[in-house]
Amino acid sequence: MTRILLIVGGGIAAYKACELIRLLRRGGHDVRCVLTDGGAHFVTPMTLAALSERPVHTSLWDLKDEAEMGHIQLSRQADLVVVAPATADLMARMAGGVADDLATTLLLATDKPVLAVPAMNVRMWQHPATRRNIATLRGDGITVLEPDEGPMACGEFGPGRLPEPHAIVAAIEALTGTPASKPAPSLAGRHILVTAGPTHEPIDPVRYLANRSSGKQGFAIAAACAARGGRVTLVAGPVTLATPAGVDRIDVETAREMADAVTQALPADVAVMVAAVADWHVDAAPSKLKKDGGAPVLALRPNPDILATLGASDRRPRLLVGFAAETDDVLVHATAKRSAKNADWIVANDVGGDVMGGDRNEVHLVTAAGAERWPDAPKSEIADRLADRIADALR
Ligand code: C5P
Numbered sequence: 001m002t003r004i005l006l007i008v009g010g011g012i013a014a015y016k017a018c019e020l021i022r023l024l025r026r027g028g029h030d031v032r033c034v035l036t037d038g039g040a041h042f043v044t045p046m047t048l049a050a051l052s053e054r055p056v057h058t059s060l061w062d063l064k065d066e067a068e069m070g071h072i073q074l075s076r077q078a079d080l081v082v083v084a085p086a087t088a089d090l091m092a093r094m095a096g097g098v099a100d101d102l103a104t105t106l107l108l109a110t111d112k113p114v115l116a117v118p119a120m121n122v123r124m125w126q127h128p129a130t131r132r133n134i135a136t137l138r139g140d141g142i143t144v145l146e147p148d149e150g151p152m153a154c155g156e157f158g159p160g161r162l163p164e165p166h167a168i169v170a171a172i173e174a175l176t177g178t179p180a181s182k183p184a185p186s187l188a189g190r191h192i193l194v195t196a197g198p199t200h201e202p203i204d205p206v207r208y209l210a211n212r213s214s215g216k217q218g219f220a221i222a223a224a225c226a227a228r229g230g231r232v233t234l235v236a237g238p239v240t241l242a243t244p245a246g247v248d249r250i251d252v253e254t255a256r257e258m259a260d261a262v263t264q265a266l267p268a269d270v271a272v273m274v275a276a277v278a279d280w281h282v283d284a285a286p287s288k289l290k291k292d293g294g295a296p297v298l299a300l301r302p303n304p305d306i307l308a309t310l311g312a313s314d315r316r317p318r319l320l321v322g323f324a325a326e327t328d329d330v331l332v333h334a335t336a337k338r339s340a341k342n343a344d345w346i347v348a349n350d351v352g353g354d355v356m357g358g359d360r361n362e363v364h365l366v367t368a369a370g371a372e373r374w375p376d377a378p379k380s381e382i383a384d385r386l387a388d389r390i391a392d393a394l395r
Helices: 014-026 045-052 063-068 071-076 088-095 102-109 122-126 128-139 165-176 216-227 255-265 306-312 330-340 379-394
Strands: 003-008 030-035 080-086 114-118 148-151 157-161 191-196 231-236 247-251 270-273 319-326 345-350 360-367 370-378
Touching: 003 014, 003 102, 014 030, 014 045, 014 080, 014 165, 030 045, 030 102, 071 102, 080 088, 080 102, 080 165, 088 102, 088 114, 088 128, 114 165, 122 128, 122 157, 191 216, 191 255, 216 231, 216 247, 216 270, 216 379, 231 255, 255 306, 270 306, 270 379, 306 319, 319 330, 319 379, 330 345, 330 360, 330 370, 360 379, 370 379
Parallel strands: 003 030, 003 080, 080 114, 191 231, 191 270, 231 247, 270 319, 319 345
Antiparallel strands: 148 157, 345 360, 360 370
């Protein structure tokens, strides 16, 4: 067990600190949080307290804190101090030896290793003042991680994104020399077949029927299974997402193409059918329908139900998982779907809000034993949890 003092600075990336705490706690580690005034604009002390299962410290002048746990004590009782997100301002104050709030005072008082995980706008990151401050911090023996590169909350693109919580955990592990998280159960030697995204059903060469599925949840599940050592085939409808590392991806457009790709990818130990497959297609016109020909009547024809077909197949994977996206009576429909399609599990979610296309999800896992509610979480976290359950079920 590593005792981590986590200082959460004031940036939009503060929300990722929540996921970091969860991962560290899951690894059995003790996390105490200090929230700066800026950080409290992005996450609340209550959130951090609930996740860390510890009181959160916010003020240097909180006498109760000083009586129960002076700031020197707070840093002395930690094995490592982690600053995430480390903002440009916080790092400037650290580099200058400023001690004008609880976070900077702790950082000046500590004799423990310090890991700073920066997150800021790309220009702030590249500014000579920040470069100087980082050089100073590194010269003082502080480990400063390189930020990730990519689209930023401010709309710009470049280095400055907070590294993903898994990467921060790995850096903590490297610094403390102890595994900071329990190894995830392995899927080595298993073939996992995942469908994801919408399907497009052409009406004519330029028009199609579609739905709002982004593919994010299915891609996250493929990534989580590959990260656990599984051989993953991802049959993806038309989405613009990057292929997760170590995943074999087959791109398809229509439900019928998806059904064929799934059949060809068999046998599989597990199939996780996340795709929002269109229920119907039309016989596409060979050339563009002209509007002066009057409004066409579309004759909808049923698509193959890939999940139900697998459920009835003699090549049925050992574990068959479906998804149920519903706007009403989610559990009733999911439970009925589980038996109608002969699936082992149904992951049910209410898509009444902004789940489709969003980064978070709130689901129920419906199994033979009943329904479990999983709390609202990033799609990556739902994927990790599902991949762990799959690995456990196959053991
Ligand atoms: O019947 P419904 O579309 O709500 O069922 C959802 C589940 O069935 C999802 O797992 C989805 O991937 C799968 N499905 C399928 N083929 C279809 C329709 C749905 O595999 N044609």
